[in-house]
Amino acid sequence: MQELYDRSSSTFSSRPHFLGYAIPLLPSLLAIFIVSRVIKLLSGIRAVNQLPGLWVPLQPLSNPSGLLKTSWWNIGVGSNWYWRGRLYKDLGSETIAVVPFLIGVPTLFTSNLDVARQILSGQAQGHGLKERHFDKSEAMGRMIMKWGMNLVAARTSDDVWRKHRRIVGSAFNNQLYELVWTETLNTYRQMEAAESWDTKDTVDVPIVPHITSKMALLIIARCGFGFSFDWTAPPMGPDGTMSVQESLRILADSSIVSLMAPDWVRYLPLPGFDKIRTAFGQFSAFMRREIEARTREVRSAGDGDAEGADARTDAFTILVRANERETGKFRLDAQEVVSFSFGCFDAWGNRFLSGRGQIGNVFVMLFAGYETTGHTLSATLALLAIHQDVQDEILEQIVSVVGYDRDPTYADYEKLDKVLSAFYEALRLFPTAYLIMREATEDTVLDLPNAVGQEGSTPFAVTKGTSTSSASVRIPMPTRTALDSLTLPTEYNPRYHEDPQSFKSSRWHGTGEPEPFVGFSTGPRACIGRKFATTEAVVFLTMLLRDWRIEPMCRDGESNDAWAERAFAHPVFNFTLSVRDTPVRFVRRERRGV
Ligand code: HEM
Structure with a gap:
């Protein structure tokens, strides 16, 4: 020792x-x-040409900033929401730079629509530039492509995206929207019967997404993929195994774990993760059977022209047919078709890649179409609950267009613009797809229009190499500058929307596809499912509002204002933005003049 x-x-x-x-x-x-950090900060400030802005430790929306709460030191994902009334006003600019000194690259936020358009179109305006200077961020793409190539992640400059967009675009047509209309109507009726609404005069809905998200999921499953899912399907089969429908719901609701987290995370012994693993197994097996059946169906139709009475009109089948007809360089190979739609198979239905395979597109499609539509419908119902006057106005239109004796038809869509306006206004206030990100792929310039009332002047100095014009400042953008979060600030900019903090659905009456609106984005990467979502929304809201008045379901002694504070003040920021689980009450309406 x-x-x-x-x-x-x-x-x-x-x-x-x-x-x-x-x-x-x-x-x-x-x-x-x-x-080294001071040098990083100074070079960041120089890189964004001393635009007004904030100096912060971490690049906004990156890891770890995006995972931490928005606070005085971390801009996080919620800053454009929590500081919406003052961020751009206090800094005196509609486009601001956020320069990190610890981690990340300088990032621009803009609340100016012209600037947003330059970025989303991919090109700086008015300089004769042919090349694409802004594109999807590689880092974001890598994250979403973890499970395989997909339409959302592909870079606009890649041929892969052009091919996918062309073929997939052909599936989003009137035939599909009519299907969305009919299926939403049928699903609404199923919901009514299953929840016994027909026997009640008031219906309490403590968690709105329980109906709106379920509706959105069923419509994606039926119209996007052609599955015959049912409102009443129990989560477990008679033999105790998870139903396919339940597995799809679990996968859609756990897209953060499925998309973002490394593979091993799913195998952690954490509560709920065993369900996600089971859901993967169940859904994958179902997809295998489904794809084999679909392959046989389309191929047995010879040249893919199955257009008889029984022909399917869901997005996937239409896309398969369109691809069969496509000749030349835009035709997708078998793997690409499947990868877009289901992603589970490495060849046209021939071989199945278990669990780990290219299943990203399942989630991308679901997450692009399911959460967004479900959350916007939830926000619409919650906002209507505290705006009885708007409900009355909408009801008047519904009754005059559809009346009480028939169901609305797809031909009524254009005439129900007040219904659509409520959905648009909810999307403006709560732009569920709030994370639109781009990156400057090479050194370029961006035109920044001067502030309102300051046309013809140059509000701030720009450095060497930057020229100015009477209407704008041209700002050099170095490669890899990030451009983030374009929806929220634009939607709250008083330059485009009078009294932007208020719910005024009348601002959209009769506007068709309104211009100053980026909720579905704009430019080549604008949402391919826009009409899919608005069709579903119009028929669902028309059916609901015709029979029911929506009211806030307040706690004992709670005022409507306090309820609204609870519902709207602190939205949830995940991949998508959503209002809280707002409880509402439906009260049966007296039928007017009946
Ligand atoms: C209220 C509902 C919806 C909203 C707010 C919404 C919003 C958006 C936005 C903002 C983008 C552009 C994202 C970006 O450029 O980074 C987008 C793209 C996309 N959306 Fe939607 N969306 C909705 C519904 C749907 C539906 C129902 C589907 C499919 C059935 C869908 C499929 C897609 C796809 C595939 C893309 C990628 C298009 C491309 O990059 O070429 N969306 N959506």
Whole structure:
């Protein structure tokens, strides 16, 4: 023992510990670190040409900033919401730069529609530039492509995206929207019967997404993929196994784990993760059977022209047919077709990639069409609950267009613009797809229009190499500058929307597809499912509002204002933005003039 002690102590005394070297170096290391961060900050400020903005430790929306709450030191994902009334006003600019000094690259936020359009079109305006200068961020794309190539992640400059968009675009046509109309109507009727609404005069809905998200999921499943899912399907089959429908719901609701987290995370012994694993297994097996059946169906139709009475009109089948007809360079190969739609198969139904395969597109389609539509419908119902006057106005239109004796038809869509306006206004206030991100792929310029009332002047100095014109400032954009979060600030900009914090659905009456609206984005990457979503919304809201008045379901002693605060003040920021689980009450309406 003594010997051991002596040995170790002699070793210790003859060789100083690592810390013995490091401690005296700490002040120097700290100084180097601080200098390097100051240099990073200064070069970031120079890179964005000293645009007004904020200096922050972490790049907004990146990891870890995006995972932490918005606060005085972390801009996070919620800043454009929480500071919506003052961020751009206080900084005196509609386009601002957020320059990080610890992690990340300088990022621009803009609330100006012209600037947003330049970015989303991919090109700076008015400079004769042919090349694409802004594109999807590679980092974001890598994250979404973890499970395979898909329409949302592909870069606009890639041929892959052009091919997918052309073929997929052909599936989004009137035939599909009519199907969406009919299926939403049928699903609404099923819901009414299943929840026994026909026997009640008031219906309490403590968690609105329980109906809106379920509706959105069923419509995507039926019209996007042609599955005959049912409102009443129990989560478990008679043999105790998870139903396919339930597995799809679980996968759609866990898209953060499925999309963002590394693979091993799903295997952690955390509550709920076993369900996600089971859902993967169940859904994959179902998809295998489904794809084989669909392959046989389309191929047995010869040239893919199955257009008889029984022909399917769901998006997937239409896309398969369109691709069969396509000749030349835009034709997708079998793997690409399947990858877009289901992603589970490495060849046209021939071989199945278990669990880990290219299943990203399932989630991308679901997440692009399911959460967005479900959340916007929830926001619409919640906002209507505290705006009885708007409900009355909409009801008047519904009764005059459809009346009480028949169901609305797809031909009524254009005439029900007040119904659609409520959905648009909810989407403006709560733009569920709030994370629109682009990156400058090479050094370029961006035209920044001067502030309102300051036409013809140049509000701030621009550095060497930057020229100005009477209407705008041209700002050089270095490669890899990030451009984020274009929907929220634009939708709240008083330049485009009078009294932007208020719910005024009348601002959209009779506007068709309104211009100053980026909720579905604009430019080549604008939402392909826009009409799909608005068709579903119009028929669902028409059916609901014709029979029911929506009211806030307040707690004992709670005022409507307090309810509204609870519902709207702190939305949930995940991949998509949503209002809280707002409880509402439906009260049966007296039929007018009946
Ligand atoms: C209220 C509902 C919806 C909203 C607010 C919405 C919003 C958006 C936005 C803002 C984008 C552009 C994203 C970007 O450029 O980064 C987008 C793209 C997309 N959306 Fe939607 N969407 C909705 C419903 C749907 C539906 C129902 C579907 C499909 C059935 C769908 C499928 C897609 C796809 C595939 C893309 C990618 C298009 C491309 O990059 O070429 N969306 N959506």
